[in-house]
Amino acid sequence: MTAWPLNQHLTAQLRRVLTTCLIGGVGLGTFATLASLGGCGDSPQSAASASGASAASPVVSPDGKKVVRLNFPVAESGFDPATAHDLYSSIIIDGIFDTVLTYDYLAQPAKLVPKIASEMPTVEDGGKRWTIKLKKGVYFSPDPVFGGQKRELTANDIAYSFKRHYDDSIKPVWRFLTDGKIVGLNAWYEKGKKADGLAWDDPVEGLEVVDPYTLKITLTKPDFNFSYVLAHPAMAIVAREVVEKYPNDVQSHPVGSSAYYLKEWTRGQKIVLERNPNWRGGTWDFKASGKDPYDDVIVKAMEGKPLAVIDRVEFYPIEEAQTRWLAFKNKQLDVMNMPESFIKQALPGGKVSAELAAEGVRVQRLLDPEYTYTYFQWNDPVWGGTEPYKVALRRAAAMAINREEEIEIIRKGNAVRAEFLVPPGVAGHKADFASNISYNPALANALLDKFGYKKVADGYRNTPDGKPFVFKYTSTPIAVEREFDELYKKNMDAIGIRYEAEKEKFADSIKREKRCQIAIRGAAWIADYPDGDNFMQLLYSKNIGESNNGCYKSAVFDKLYEQSALLPDGPDRDKLYLEMQKQFEADTPWTLGVTRYRNQMIYPWVIGYKKHSVLLADYLYFDVNMANSGKGK
Amino acid sequence: MMAYIVRRLWQILPTMAGVILLIFFLFNVVGGDPAYLLAGKISNPEQIANIRKQLGIDEPYWVQLWIFVKQVVTFDFGASWSTNEVVSHIFATRLPASLMIGIPLLALDTAITVAIALGVAYVRGSFTDRAAMITCTVAQSVSILVYIIIFQYVLAYKFGWFPVQGWGNGFFENLFKFAALPILIGLVVSLAPNIRLYRTFILDEVNQDYVRTARAKGLSENRVMFVHVLRNASIPIITNLMIQLPGLLVGLFLIERFFSVPGIGREVILAVERSDFPVIKAVTIYVALATMLANLAADLMYKAVDPRVELK
Numbered sequence: 001m002t003a004w005p006l007n008q009h010l011t012a013q014l015r016r017v018l019t020t021c022l023i024g025g026v027g028l029g030t031f032a033t034l035a036s037l038g039g040c041g042d043s044p045q046s047a048a049s050a051s052g053a054s055a056a057s058p059v060v061s062p063d064g065k066k067v068v069r070l071n072f073p074v075a076e077s078g079f080d081p082a083t084a085h086d087l088y089s090s091i092i093i094d095g096i097f098d099t100v101l102t103y104d105y106l107a108q109p110a111k112l113v114p115k116i117a118s119e120m121p122t123v124e125d126g127g128k129r130w131t132i133k134l135k136k137g138v139y140f141s142p143d144p145v146f147g148g149q150k151r152e153l154t155a156n157d158i159a160y161s162f163k164r165h166y167d168d169s170i171k172p173v174w175r176f177l178t179d180g181k182i183v184g185l186n187a188w189y190e191k192g193k194k195a196d197g198l199a200w201d202d203p204v205e206g207l208e209v210v211d212p213y214t215l216k217i218t219l220t221k222p223d224f225n226f227s228y229v230l231a232h233p234a235m236a237i238v239a240r241e242v243v244e245k246y247p248n249d250v251q252s253h254p255v256g257s258s259a260y261y262l263k264e265w266t267r268g269q270k271i272v273l274e275r276n277p278n279w280r281g282g283t284w285d286f287k288a289s290g291k292d293p294y295d296d297v298i299v300k301a302m303e304g305k306p307l308a309v310i311d312r313v314e315f316y317p318i319e320e321a322q323t324r325w326l327a328f329k330n331k332q333l334d335v336m337n338m339p340e341s342f343i344k345q346a347l348p349g350g351k352v353s354a355e356l357a358a359e360g361v362r363v364q365r366l367l368d369p370e371y372t373y374t375y376f377q378w379n380d381p382v383w384g385g386t387e388p389y390k391v392a393l394r395r396a397a398a399m400a401i402n403r404e405e406e407i408e409i410i411r412k413g414n415a416v417r418a419e420f421l422v423p424p425g426v427a428g429h430k431a432d433f434a435s436n437i438s439y440n441p442a443l444a445n446a447l448l449d450k451f452g453y454k455k456v457a458d459g460y461r462n463t464p465d466g467k468p469f470v471f472k473y474t475s476t477p478i479a480v481e482r483e484f485d486e487l488y489k490k491n492m493d494a495i496g497i498r499y500e501a502e503k504e505k506f507a508d509s510i511k512r513e514k515r516c517q518i519a520i521r522g523a524a525w526i527a528d529y530p531d532g533d534n535f536m537q538l539l540y541s542k543n544i545g546e547s548n549n550g551c552y553k554s555a556v557f558d559k560l561y562e563q564s565a566l567l568p569d570g571p572d573r574d575k576l577y578l579e580m581q582k583q584f585e586a587d588t589p590w591t592l593g594v595t596r597y598r599n600q601m602i603y604p605w606v607i608g609y610k611k612h613s614v615l616l617a618d619y620l621y622f623d624v625n626m627a628n629s630g631k632g633k
Numbered sequence: 634m635m636a637y638i639v640r641r642l643w644q645i646l647p648t649m650a651g652v653i654l655l656i657f658f659l660f661n662v663v664g665g666d667p668a669y670l671l672a673g674k675i676s677n678p679e680q681i682a683n684i685r686k687q688l689g690i691d692e693p694y695w696v697q698l699w700i701f702v703k704q705v706v707t708f709d710f711g712a713s714w715s716t717n718e719v720v721s722h723i724f725a726t727r728l729p730a731s732l733m734i735g736i737p738l739l740a741l742d743t744a745i746t747v748a749i750a751l752g753v754a755y756v757r758g759s760f761t762d763r764a765a766m767i768t769c770t771v772a773q774s775v776s777i778l779v780y781i782i783i784f785q786y787v788l789a790y791k792f793g794w795f796p797v798q799g800w801g802n803g804f805f806e807n808l809f810k811f812a813a814l815p816i817l818i819g820l821v822v823s824l825a826p827n828i829r830l831y832r833t834f835i836l837d838e839v840n841q842d843y844v845r846t847a848r849a850k851g852l853s854e855n856r857v858m859f860v861h862v863l864r865n866a867s868i869p870i871i872t873n874l875m876i877q878l879p880g881l882l883v884g885l886f887l888i889e890r891f892f893s894v895p896g897i898g899r900e901v902i903l904a905v906e907r908s909d910f911p912v913i914k915a916v917t918i919y920v921a922l923a924t925m926l927a928n929l930a931a932d933l934m935y936k937a938v939d940p941r942v943e944l945k
Contacts (some may be wrong), residue, residue, distance in 0.1 A: 075903055077715055077716045078716050078717060078718075085671065085674075169687065171683070171687050174673065175680065176673075176674075176675040176676070248712075248717060249717060251716060252717075252718070266726075266800075267726070268895060268899060268900065268903060269800055269895035270800075316893065319890055319899075320891050322785065322786070322891070323797065323892070323893060326785065326790045326797045327797050327798055329790065505665040506665070506670070507665030507666055507667060507908055508665045510669040511665070511669045514669070514678070514681075528674070545677060546676065546677050
């Protein structure tokens with residue numbers, strides 16, 4: 001066993017935990033670590049060790065049931081598809097409920113496949129009319145509300161589930177996925193609001209139930225990304241009887257038609273899913289992506305097996321990194337996303353440590369479909385606007401920020417620099433693109449000199465009209481943000497710009513941000529669906545007050561975005577994305593940050609495991625070797 | 634006695650009114666707007682307004698205050714804003730785990746610290762006393778977080794004497810398997826300051842004239858220490874004990890979080906992270922009420938321990 005660098009760890013843990021507990025109000029973890037991104041594959045030694053199929057799970061399983069133990073770093077909130085606002089609840093939702101479409105387990109980049117649809121939807125009228133044909137024999141899991149009868153899922157359930165996102169009483173959080181997109185849906189909502197109650201039985205023109213197995217959706221305008229909406233866990237299908245039986249409490253009574261049902265739930269401590277007795281079944285028949293050699297190992301191990309071959313899936317929310325790490329090393333967890341604070345011990349030099357390798361542990365290192373960025377407020381009198389001297393200021397600040405140092409010191413080598421507005425693994429990403437704006441403090445200084453930002457007696461610069469100004473960076477009072485304060489101050493000092501750290505609660509920042517009141521702030525965006533549109537919309541001016549948090553406004557960018565939104569992924573849209581990137585760099589409303597790695601640690605008894613970029617219920621697609629069980633720790 | 638109790642119970646009302654006003658002021662002035670957290674990734678002003686309406690935080694302050702007062706009076710704090718779980722259910726399901734650690738911890742801590750404090754006070758100034766005090770001072774200087782991290786790593790992971798984390802379904806399984814290490818850590822953390830404190834209480838009594846008189850009368854040292862000294866020293870000890878009692882309601886934040894104990898302390902941390910005001914408000918009110926009742930109980934115990942105490 002390797003030595004444990006206690007001091008180093010203690011310092012990090014103490015700082016982090018004390019900050020969390022004393023200051024509180026962190027609250028933003030919910031979206032911070034959404035699904036990971038396929039494409040990087042396994043390290044060489046991991047593929048070798050993955051052949052350890054003889055290694056068996058240490059779980060004692062007297063009844064022979066297959067069990068896998070996973071974990072969440074944050075407690076779940078509840079399992080209502082329309083209201084769950086955290087990733088971890090969505091992981092459960094995706095295993096309990098069905099969506100129309102889902103993702104191919106191995107395909108790279110992510111590829112949509114039917115889930116309860118019998119085939120991919122037919123798209124007509126230039127992307128406005130979508131016809132969905134459903135599989136027959138899809139049944140909800142048993143629940144007393146069904147009176148002992150098997151309840152089949154039909155097109156009516158889809159229409160109802162889509163309408164639920166407009167029920168204000170449940171505080172829906174995913175309405176933006178369909179808001180203004182389906183003909184008649186918003187009108188139906190407005191009518192219901194005026195009537196003081198939604199008329200659930202009233203038809204919506206754009207949600208036409210042709211027969212129990214056919215739904216026609218009419219969009220207000222062409223949207224080739226709508227297929228991603230159909231695969232999103234928030235658009236999972238619920239039964240109206242269940243919602244009406246448990247009003248405002250679907251969170252704890254999730255009844256779906258997918259492979260699993262909620263068997264046991266101790267909130268924040270343990271979630272147990274078992275296979276839905278009414279599960280329709282299916283056969284594992286995915287093809288290797290051809291981009292990752294480990295896919296062949298997975299295909300060989302899994303081909304022909306039933307889907308959802310694991311009988312029981314246990315989830316343990318464990319917030320503390322040390323606890324997670326020790327629980328994994330103690331074989332209490334079968335798969336774990338490596339906590340950043342222990343990366344150097346678990347993956348020295350990017351390879352599995354000798355101690356873990358001896359146990360047959362493999363790692364899947366992959367980039368999340370996300371990036372971080374630092375925005376400059378477009379309405380700010382110093383930092384925002386299109387005047388050349390303001391553009392020069394933003395560009396100089398962007399060139400002064402040393403992202404390599406951020407990656408090495410703050411991210412512990414666990415990230416890469418983000419170059420393009422669409423991150424890796426997301427449709428529209430341009431892998432060979434290199435940003436014009438790179439770390440170059442000398443050039444940044446020269447730029448500021450040229451545009452009249454002169455240094456005064458205190459060694460810092462004033463604006464061209466002689467007024468002092470600051471790089472006022474707003475963040476939450478947590479340890480990692482203090483590290484950013486140190487880095488940014490050093491970087492701004494190097495170009496003679498005063499630095500000021502402004503600390504406030506996350507909720508307050510969001511509130512001010514939506515009102516365009518924050519000068520400079522760091523943010524992160526992770527894909528809701530793996531398409532570039534989900535990232536490009538962050539800069540669309542009509543999204544100011546919603547997702548365009550820097551309040552960037554460019555007629556050129558808007559026009560390009562509107563054109564791109566009408567196009568499917570392809571060379572034509574890629575050209576537009578490149579133009580948008582150029583406009584973005586010309587204006588520099590943000591400085592792009594980094595894309596972070598995810599390191600999935602996997603014990604050898606977990607067979608066929610591969611973390612997918614956006615598919616959340618991956619536990620439907622891998623297996624566990626339970627042979628030789630009975631030696632549970 | 635009964636008149637005193639009734640009077641003290643009446644006094645809870647104005648105190649509670651002050652607590653209610655303070656909490657209300659803090660949440661509305663200092664606390665962030667939870668609607669922005671609950672709105673999800675992409676939301677527009679209309680949706681934010683709807684959430685504020687659903688939560689009732691768009692009402693005038695006096696309406697919100699009245700709702701809060703009614704909640705306190707009825708002990709019905711509604712449902713969590715984040716999870717929709719009824720607050721009373723949160724307490725009913727999380728408190729047992731916290732108490733399973735807190736009660737044995739408090740009992741063991743009291744018994745052990747009083748015994749050790751008596752012992753070291755008895756040999757005051759000796760090598761044993763000095764060694765004990767130095768050890769306590771050093772132990773007290775170390776953060777609880779360090780104890781948790783080291784004990785979890787060494788005793789649970791390296792030696793395998795305890796589970797690294799987790800919680801079971803059976804009472805005895807939880808008490809003797811999962812709660813054992815959290816209790817041990819809690820003990821180690823609390824022993825040092827309490828031994829020093831209780832030793833001081835006892836030494837204050839040891840130097841009193843009545844102790845000299847008792848010794849002069851030829852009473853045994855055991856009788857002097859355990860009957861005369863301990864009885865008089867027990868008043869500040871009871872005070873200290875009663876101060877700790879309300880803490881049982883909020884659990885042991887860090888210990889519960891590190892050992893994945895589904896207790897109220899972990900829930901409070903989650904509630905703070907999520908700006909889940911109904912839960913935070915309920916915890917604050919319960920703790921305030923428990924503190925007031927514990928103070929009353931302490932006063933009554935003073936009288937029971939020392940008949941010279943008059944309750945007015």
